[in-house]
Amino acid sequence: MDYLNLKSKILDNVKKRGGWVNAHAHIDRSFTLSNDNLKYVYRPLQEKWLLNDKLKRESTVDRIYDRMAFTTEKMIKQGVRVLGSFIDIDEVIEDKAIKAAQRLRDHYKKSIKIIFINQVLQGVIDKKAYSWFKIGSEFVDIIGGLPGKDKGKEEKHLEIILAAGKEMKKMVHVHVDQLNTAAEKESELLAKKTIEAKMCDRVVAIHGISLAAHKKQYRKRIYRLMKKAGITVIACPTAWIDSRRSEISSTTHNAVTPIDEMIPEGITVAIGTDNIVDIYKPFTDGDMWTELRFILESCHYYEINKLVDMATVNGLKVLGLKDGYSN
Ligand SMILES: [Zn+2]
Numbered sequence: 001m002d003y004l005n006l007k008s009k010i011l012d013n014v015k016k017r018g019g020w021v022n023a024h025a026h027i028d029r030s031f032t033l034s035n036d037n038l039k040y041v042y043r044p045l046q047e048k049w050l051l052n053d054k055l056k057r058e059s060t061v062d063r064i065y066d067r068m069a070f071t072t073e074k075m076i077k078q079g080v081r082v083l084g085s086f087i088d089i090d091e092v093i094e095d096k097a098i099k100a101a102q103r104l105r106d107h108y109k110k111s112i113k114i115i116f117i118n119q120v121l122q123g124v125i126d127k128k129a130y131s132w133f134k135i136g137s138e139f140v141d142i143i144g145g146l147p148g149k150d151k152g153k154e155e156k157h158l159e160i161i162l163a164a165g166k167e168m169k170k171m172v173h174v175h176v177d178q179l180n181t182a183a184e185k186e187s188e189l190l191a192k193k194t195i196e197a198k199m200c201d202r203v204v205a206i207h208g209i210s211l212a213a214h215k216k217q218y219r220k221r222i223y224r225l226m227k228k229a230g231i232t233v234i235a236c237p238t239a240w241i242d243s244r245r246s247e248i249s250s251t252t253h254n255a256v257t258p259i260d261e262m263i264p265e266g267i268t269v270a271i272g273t274d275n276i277v278d279i280y281k282p283f284t285d286g287d288m289w290t291e292l293r294f295i296l297e298s299c300h301y302y303e304i305n306k307l308v309d310m311a312t313v314n315g316l317k318v319l320g321l322k323d324g325y326s327n
Contacts, residue, residue: 006304010292013308019081020288021315024173024206024234024272026119027071027085028064028097029055030286032278040279045178048279049121049149056093064100071276072104074286076111083112084272084319086119086144086173089136091128098139115319117142117173123150124160137164142320145174147186154189162197171320172203173234177210180243180255184210188222191229201230204318206272208233208262209240212253219258223265232318233267235259235310236274237294238284254298263306270314271295 014020032055040051068085075083087097105114118136122129123146137143145161147154158174165172176186187208194203205226211219226233235257243255259269271291275281292311296302316322 006302007289009304010307010311011289013304014311015079017308017312019079020075020311021082021084021270021313021319022075022080022273022286022288023084023270023315023318024236024274025071025083025085025286026087026275026278027068027083028087028093028100029067029278030071030276031067033282037279038282041282043279045280046148046151049146051279053092056088059093059096061096061099061103064097065103068100068104069107071286072108072112072114076108078288080288081112082115082315082319082321084115084117084142084173084315086117087140088121089118089139090120090122090132092122094132095135098136101139113321115142115321116140117144119144120146120161121149123153124157125150125153130160133160133164137168137170140170142171142173143168145172147174147176147189148178154186155193158190158193159197162193162199162203165202166197166199172199173206173318174203175206177205177208178240180209180213180240181246181248182210182213182215182250184213187211187231188225191222191225191231194229194231200228203229204232204234206234207236207240208257209243209255212256212258213250215251219261220265223262223267226262227266231267232314233257233259233262233269234272234318235269235295236272237291237298239274239281241294241298242281256295256298258299259295259310260299260301263301263303268314268317269310270318271310272315 124133147157150157276286
């Protein structure tokens with residue numbers, strides 16, 4: 001059949017550019033869905049942050065390694081050349097994910113470049129949480145943040161992680177605006193704090209879903225502010241497309257990162273899979289094409305070259321890599 005096959009065109013070009021870059025995942029918790037924890041799938045995000053505590057406590061380094069390795073092989077098989085993953089480092093899991101991560105990186109170093117970022121599910125303000133944040137920051141390539149975990153003290157959370165990034169000369173990746181509501185303004189706060197901390201061009205916003213719920217004037221203003229701060233973005237398309245229905249009126253939009261507006265504004269956007277087969281995303285299987293398809297469909301965005309950039313070189317940029325193999 002003679003027709004314009006855009007999917008093949010994208011896949012061919014991704015291959016030509018060296019392969020997929022999965023810029024955001026949580027491979028230490030992927031494939032942890034079980035009959036035991038299936039009951040948690042309807043619970044709100046903030047509860048899920050702690051609902052894995054039992055699993056984290058009971059997981060051995062070997063078990064964590066096995067999950068990471070299973071996911072990594074799935075990535076290699078579909079042509080992912082670079083993978084950026086958060087790993088939990090906190091008082092619950094302690095340094096078990098660090099140990100597994102080190103082993104994983106050594107084992108797969110010939111087939112895939114893996115960049116680690118610390119997830120701070122206990123926040124960074126509480127004394128104990130902060131001490132684990134410091135331990136985690138030493139190990140990882142990129143400092144991770146989750147201001148929503150220190151609710152009401154988001155500014156302080158950002159100040160702490162940005163200061164750590166600056167001191168250690170590391171980039172910072174932050175989960176922001178995940179709840180799909182105009183009540184959230186975390187991307188704005190992140191951009192302001194980035195400028196204040198003189199960390200421009202070193203900070204990456206993950207998700208940014210709530211931006212799409214705001215009015216156009218606000219969105220435009222924030223895109224420009226993000227551009228000024230040199231903030232780049234990672235969209236994880238299937239991660240929030242399941243955002244729950246609410247009776248709050250807002251701008252009509254799909255619950256994804258508004259790439260159709262960000263890219264024309266000059267903001268670099270990469271993609272990631274986020275959670276894979278766990279209590280957050282029981283059906284997300286880590287397939288990169290599925291993620292790219294979701295973002296192009298939900299944003300009505302058909303710019304082939306830009307989509308290929310998102311899936312490849314932009315991923316390298318947000319992970320602080322020049323050619324994919326040097327940091
Ligand atoms: Zn995440």
